[in-house]
Amino acid sequence: MFMLVDCNNFYVSCERVFNPKLQDRPVIVLSNNDGCVIARSNQAKKLGIAMGIPYFKVAKFCQAKKVAVFSSNYMLYGDMSRRVMDILQSEIEHVEIYSIDEAFLYFSSKNIADLITQAKRLRQKILQWTGLPTSIGLGPTKTLAKVANNVAKKEIKEGVLALSESNEWRPILERLALSDIWGVGPRSMKKLLELGIKTPWALAQAPPSFIRKRFSVTLERTIYELKGTPCFQLDSIQPNKQIMVSRAFRKPITNLQEIIEAGCCYATQAFEKLRQQNFVTPRIQVFLTTHPFSLNAEFSSKIISYIFQMPTQDSRLACKATRICLEKMFKTGESYKKVGIMLTELLDITQQTEDIFTNIDGSEMAKSNALMTVMDHINHKMDKNMVFFAAQGIQRSWQGCQQWRSPCYTTRWEDLMLVY
DNA sequence: TCTGGGGTCCTAGGACCC
C-alpha cells in the first residue's frame, strides 16, 4: 500500500504556526513580486479567491474581507518542510519526498486497520511537533493514494482515508472530475471529454492501448493505476537533473548593466546549488524575456548557452559567461522583464578532470574549489549575502518587492520570537 | 500600475553513424 502525506494549505499553515491569531481568518500567500495568489486558507477558498489569480485583481476585495496577505517566505517553508520530512523518515523505511509539502510512503503490509492507525498517529505527531495539519490518503497505487488524499482533505474529519478495494473507490471515481486525477491536466481533460470520457471511472474503463495511441504512455499508466495495478514505483531521492534560477524584475528594465547584475545574482545562486549537490557543469544557459503581458510590444524570449573550457563549479566563471550571453542577446531600446539561468548538464564532481588542451592545471582547480568552499561557508554561517561579487551589483533596484514577508522564525537569530 | 518559480517525463524530427 502507498500512503500520501500532504500538508494542508502548506504555506498558509506555516504562517499560522507562528501567528495563531490567523487560525480562523482567511489567509493568502503571494508569489514572487507579490504577483499571484499561490496558497489559500480554507476561508480564503470559500471567499472565492482563485488559485494563481494576479493579486492586483483581488487586492481591494481582500482588504474589504480582511484577508491576511503574506509574501512568500521560502526560508521558513523550506525549513518547516524539512521538519515534517524528518519525522516521516525517522519512522518509516520507504519515504519519497515528492514536493515541499508531500511525501509518498510505502508499506509492504496489507493490514488496512493497522495502516489507518499508523496514519492517524503520524498525523498527530506531525501536528504536535511542527504545528502543521496534514491529510493522509492510502491506496494500492500512488494515483489512488492521491485520490484518497484528495477526498480525505475535503470530506473526512480525521483527515485519513484508505481505499483498498475497487468497490470503495468506484463511487469516488464516478463523482470526481477528470482534472482531480494525478496526471490529467487541462489539455487531456478537454480531449477526453470530446471523446465522451467524462469521469475518472470512465477513464479507468477505457482501453489502455487506445489511450496510449491517442494520448501517451503516461496516461495509459494512469489507467492501470486507477484500476489498482501499480505502474509508478516509490522513487528514492535522486539527484537533480536540472538547476534553474530565474526571477521577474520589479518593473521592465532597459539598462543592460542592471540586467547583467541580476543575471550574475541568479548565476551565483545556481552555482551555489550546484556545489551543494557536488556537481560540476560544462555549460550554462542564460535566457532573457520581454514582458509577457505587454499590449504594445510582442513577447520575445531568447536563450543562449556558453560552454566552459572544462566542467566547473566556479561562480566567477558563471558570472563571466552570463555577462557574455546577455551582451549578445540584449537589444538597445527593448525593455526586459525577466532573466534566468539554467544548468542542464550536471556531472558528479568526481568526473572533473584536468584538460591537456588548456592551461588550467590541477592546482588552479583546487584553488578555485577552495575559494568557493570558503565563500559558501561564510555565507552559510553569517548571512546569505555576506560575501558576493561586484558583478552582482549593490543597489539591486530591480529586485522584486516582498511587502508582506513574515520573519524567518526558525532560521535567523534576529527573527527568533521573544517570549516575555 | 500591478500577472511566479522550479521541476519531471515523453515524443518527434533532424543529423549523424555503419
Add this chain to the structure above:
DNA sequence: TCTGGGGTCCTAGGACCC
C-alpha cells in the same frame, strides 16, 4: 530506371506536477 536497414544522440516542444 532503379536508391536499405538499423541504430544513436541531441534538441525543441508539449504536457504535466507542486
